[in-house]
Amino acid sequence: MENITSAQNARVKSWAKLQTKKGRQASQTYLLDGWHLVQEAINHDGKLHAVMATAEQLEAHMADVPHGVPIFQITDDIAKKLSDLVTPQGIFAEVTMPSATRDPHFIHDGAWLFLDGIQDPGNVGTMVRTADAAGFAGVVFGEGSVDMYSPKALRAMQGSQFHVQTTTGDLKEWTTAFVDNGINVYGTQLDPEAADLFMVEPQTQFGLIMGNEGQGMDAELAAATSQNLYIPLTGQAESLNVGVAAGIAMFALKAR
Incomplete structure (x- = not known):
């Protein structure tokens, strides 16, 4: 285990760059911040390059780090440099980005969520987490x-x-x-020709598209779906947050 005390250390500078998309693309790794996320990577075969933690966090979790993963002890000041939180927990992991890409022509089962220009990271995180909870197979991040x-x-x-x-x-x-594989793809939009979400029979395999927070789905994409759906609102609100709408749609469409 190496003890790093300077924020000017080359490793620290390299880890700090992972807060940016450019830095992540250059290294093909990303940074997990906090024990829960590090533990998820450990428990689900995430490819860990390194674990970095303060003395307090190492004492609590060092025994859980897989054998062979490099461990670095860092100071509280370095932890603050690596995190965008005001009060970081003090434990991080550098993890490899998955390199495998999927060819949609060879997917024949499972429910998939398609994100069309979803720009808010909180909404994206909520939808991926909800897709997980609803038993979806995967999530595709569109342009x-x-x-x-x-x-x-x-x-x-x-x-x-x-x-x-x-x-x-x-x-x-x-x-x-x-669609060519006989799998329905449902869009979500407020449109007179759209169908009531709750009138659709739940299924085990389909695609569900959620559109941009302000603009909705791309028009060409909406025209290519099997059917577009809307969520009937009985109150006075004009619309739903996209993350909330996605959650309703995922659980309504996914057969259990």
């Missing part, structure tokens, strides 16, 4: 969606990225491939 490895998105996902498949892709290609 314009927030980076799934941003610190805020990772905190909101609460480790669910280790439980479901996550990938990026062209949602038009995914939608077309699913």
